[in-house]
Amino acid sequence: MRTRLPDTLAGEARDVAETALRACVHCGMCNATCPTYQLTGEELMGPRGRIYLMKQALEGEPVTDLTREALDGCLGCRACETTCPSGVQYHRLFEVGQAAVLEAAPRPTIGRLQRAAIRALALSPAFGALSGLGRALRPLLPSALRDKVPPAPGPAGRPPVRHARRIVLLTGCVQSGAAAHFNAAAARILDRFGISLVEARQAGCCGAVPGHLDARDAAQTLARRNLDAWAPLLEDGAEAVLATSSGCGTYLHDYPDLLRDDPAYRERARRLAALVR
Template identity: 45%
Template sequence: MQTNLADFIKNTREGEEADAILRKCVHCGFCTATCPTYQLLGDELDGPRGRIYLIKQVLEGKPATQKTQTHLDRCLTCRNCESTCPSGVQYGRLVDIGRKVVEDQVPRPLSQRIVRNALKEGLPRQWLFKPAMGAGQMVRPLLPRVLQNKVPKKQNSGAWPRTGHARKMLVLQGCVQPSMAPNINAATARVLDALGVQLITTPKAGCCGAIRYHMNDHDGGLNDMRNNIDAWWPLVESGVEAIVMTASGCGVTVKDYGHLFAHDEKYAAKAKRISELTRDLSEILPAFEAELAAKLHGKLNKRVAYHPPCTLQHGQQIRGKVEGLLRAIGVDVQLCADSHLCCGSAGTYSVLQPEMAYQLRDNKLQNLHATKPDMIVSANIGCQTHLQSGTDTPVSHWVELVDQALAQAR
């Protein structure tokens, strides 16, 4: 694709990156076949190819409009199109650049500004989010259904192991997960403890930066990322083996720190090292597959539907590891018919675009239920909460299933 960037972005880092990405696109349209919003709406401008054209026009100087903003807002950033694209177009990075430019050009209505500011200021701050979630859980039965969907029942996380081990790994607690599903990281700590690895945390680390960054507050998102790098660095220097991610949405962002800070003289080297150490939990536990299989095979008689998050299968390009591990320890794992498609959660998307988010959720659940599972498991807190809001079938993180089995096997 030929480009002629406007002066306002030409010769900038963002402009050079966008130009390189645009030039890879050959207009083939393979991406539209796997785009969830295009499948729902059937509008070229609500598919990756159409959005690429819109971004190209804006970067070449055509004024953005509210219509431009709407079509970009509807994108889930699921990056399914990246898995499909034969030319290797890095659509996710391009849409981050394009959205920010459009955001700067097109003022949003007051109602949108209020909601978006509440999300990007409230969600990343645990000291704000935790009491708000706690209050919501206390009065959950009295809340309207739309709010109940965002407030999971209060969860008991159980004990965090205190055993010291020579092998140590660091885990990101995150921003919303400790309040919404504290058992995920606690279960991870217990599983790793049983395998001779100590999982450690640092309270100074917080949001991975994805919430603000993907809501076009790039400076705010980068500040959250710098905070994590500063919090983790002493532990990195002390020799932790890995930084474990139990939420794939956080993992895909932290793995990108090296790229995002490549031109930051103070943080470039540290960010690169952080990204190199970052591993999704599904990349860690397969190394212990034989040990887990010996402990658990024959003790798990569950039929499980696994929903692979987009941030895992498309963002991080990790496929098959969760299913492989669970099958090795005796779980009957099923993938549904549209396992490559987004469930509609997509971070804050289910709040900002509820109509499409719930339609995608219901489509996903219909296919998951068709596998006749005893439970549904995933690998991202957003997917779990979104899916659970539409079904009575239990939805949890896959590591919680492993943790329960280990507890029963003792």
């Protein structure tokens, strides 16, 4: 795809955008695995349409609310990358393109407040308590809300740390409140194979929640905190870092991109990404 990026876009952001846009052949195979395209059938709600919208924004063409809303509809799941024959790194282009779109078409105040509220709630210890309250009130809720309440967790028992082989567990944020049994099940399975899961008390959200909700600086802060928290465990012999949420695992793999401009952490981020399971 031909590009005419302005000189105002420079550095690694320009390289990322140019490489991704030139690689795209506009074949549309990505739409076959895009959940939002499958749901709507609309070109702008698929990767190919979004790539064109981002290209226009990066080239300085007018950006409207429709452009921003189409990008907001992206789940960031990267399923499109699994079927792209040209190897387009859509997620890297999306990061650069969304920033350009938001600069040209800022989000309305109500939208910014909603996203700030979601970030605050998801990262709050109160999320688990509110999930429990929602389950208690589930029979009284309207059907539209009832279906959104996460089910009660199953058996959450976890074996003690008792093996020489250890893996660091990402406890996370939303999953810990809505589906705590996932991590417990992982601990029980690995325990049978002679591996104990250990946690770092200071670690928490991988950064995906703020990263996907217009708060890249906050995501970087969380990434640095996790790197600092996991370092002693990894230096003490832990073999890897385990994420039982696919979205969290993907975001951990992207730490080198997230911290690429931080000389104190970018090499540590690369080493961590290689240890993520």
